[in-house]
Amino acid sequence: MNELYKKQVRNALVTWFQEEKRDLPWRKTTDPYKIWVSEVMLQQTKVDTVIPYYERFISKYPSLESLATAPEEELLKQWEGLGYYSRARNLQAGVKEVVEEYQSIVPSTRHEISKLKGVGPYTAGAVLSIAYGVPEHAVDGNVMRVLSRLLLIKEDIAKPKTKKIFEEAVMELIDEDNPSAFNQGLMELGAVICTPTKPKCLLCPVREYCTAFFEGMQEGLPIKTITKKTKVHKVKSVVIQANDGKILLEKRPSKGLLANMWQFPMVELPTLKHSVEEIIELDYGISISKREEIIAFKHIFSHLTWEMESYGALLIEEKNLAANCKWFTKEEIELQPMPVPVLKIWNTWKEKV
DNA sequence: GATACGTGGTC
DNA sequence: TGACCAAGTAT
Numbered sequence: 197m198n199e200l201y202k203k204q205v206r207n208a209l210v211t212w213f214q215e216e217k218r219d220l221p222w223r224k225t226t227d228p229y230k231i232w233v234s235e236v237m238l239q240q241t242k243v244d245t246v247i248p249y250y251e252r253f254i255s256k257y258p259s260l261e262s263l264a265t266a267p268e269e270e271l272l273k274q275w276e277g278l279g280y281y282s283r284a285r286n287l288q289a290g291v292k293e294v295v296e297e298y299q300s301i302v303p304s305t306r307h308e309i310s311k312l313k314g315v316g317p318y319t320a321g322a323v324l325s326i327a328y329g330v331p332e333h334a335v336d337g338n339v340m341r342v343l344s345r346l347l348l349i350k351e352d353i354a355k356p357k358t359k360k361i362f363e364e365a366v367m368e369l370i371d372e373d374n375p376s377a378f379n380q381g382l383m384e385l386g387a388v389i390c391t392p393t394k395p396k397c398l399l400c401p402v403r404e405y406c407t408a409f410f411e412g413m414q415e416g417l418p419i420k421t422i423t424k425k426t427k428v429h430k431v432k433s434v435v436i437q438a439n440d441g442k443i444l445l446e447k448r449p450s451k452g453l454l455a456n457m458w459q460f461p462m463v464e465l466p467t468l469k470h471s472v473e474e475i476i477e478l479d480y481g482i483s484i485s486k487r488e489e490i491i492a493f494k495h496i497f498s499h500l501t502w503e504m505e506s507y508g509a510l511l512i513e514e515k516n517l518a519a520n521c522k523w524f525t526k527e528e529i530e531l532q533p534m535p536v537p538v539l540k541i542w543n544t545w546k547e548k549v
Numbered sequence: 550g551a552t553a554c555g556t557g558g559t560c
Numbered sequence: 561t562g563a564c565c566a567a568g569t570a571t
Contacts, residue, residue, distance in 0.1 A: 280569090318568055453554070498556085499553060
């Protein structure tokens with residue numbers, strides 16, 4: 197890349213961003229904490245989905261200290277429906293580190309900020325450039341797509357190794373005077389113009405500098421391999437009500453899928469050797485009545501699928517209740533963080549009662 | 550380096 | 561409908 201080309205590209209990009217950028221809530225602040233929250237929420241998540249979560253989250257936790265001291269269940273409830281729930285726990289862990297070890301000042305070097313929980317190469321660069329104006333790369337999927345086209349980079353972006361090529365390209369191209377607008381401009385371009393399919397090249401501010409456009413290859417880039425199917429898990433879940441009207445909830449393990457979220461007692465059926473009632477008795481230490489179906493549906497996660505059948509049942513006898521289980525009133529259940537498929541069962545059950 | 554980790558929207 | 565996508569990180 198020669199100097200003139202670099203200068204033209206960054207000027208065109210930054211100017212376009214400043215004039216055309218969308219009006220987003222996290223663009224109204226330079227508070228590193230709020231930028232950080234937005235960047236974590238935006239990981240693998242659409243802008244439109246994030247907006248209401250961000251607004252609610254910042255209202256509830258306007259400062260590092262308020263988030264640092266929040267109860268985990270309340271925090272997860274705030275995050276409910278956003279997905280990738282470890283982001284919430286890691287964010288709080290990172291925030292606690294800043295409060296305790298950095299006197300509540302978010303670090304402003306890549307070396308230090310990268311030590312924080314949940315802050316990877318992208319988030320580090322995003323917070324540094326957007327909140328502090330530090331010229332650091334922030335390479336996400338948008339940036340790789342935009343630059344693969346602009347510079348005709350044909351490496352497979354599914355390979356982790358490839359990201360380095362893009363980080364180096366950004367460091368060459370970046371506007372040292374306005375790294376915030378440059379990095380955001382790259383992402384904004386990817387989001388609204390240089391889209392995965394049918395890019396709007398005729399509206400693109402850097403079209404005249406785009407090698408892929410010149411070659412007519414924009415639809416064929418970036419190169420991305422990998423695509424694996426999700427495994428199907430057949431699961432059955434039971435909404436169990438006791439005589440006093442309370443309902444049984446189970447807290448999921450603190451690691452792995454949907455960690456620390458609550459659900460109705462659930463069994464996976466690799467075989468049909470036992471009935472659901474029998475497995476519930478063995479696993480949860482309670483006997484229940486014959487069940488009525490609530491709803492059956494598929495829930496597709498990123499790497500697996502639940503084929504879910506859910507039932508309502510009544511408690512017959514509590515013998516030796518599993519330690520991770522607890523009875524809740526209907527009102528209390530609303531306060532527990534539950535994943536989307538469990539909410540679906542709960543909402544259907546409520547309608548039917 | 551490969552895999553786990555959510556959800557909702559689009560074509 | 562299934563496949564793919566969206567401002568990635570941890571292990």
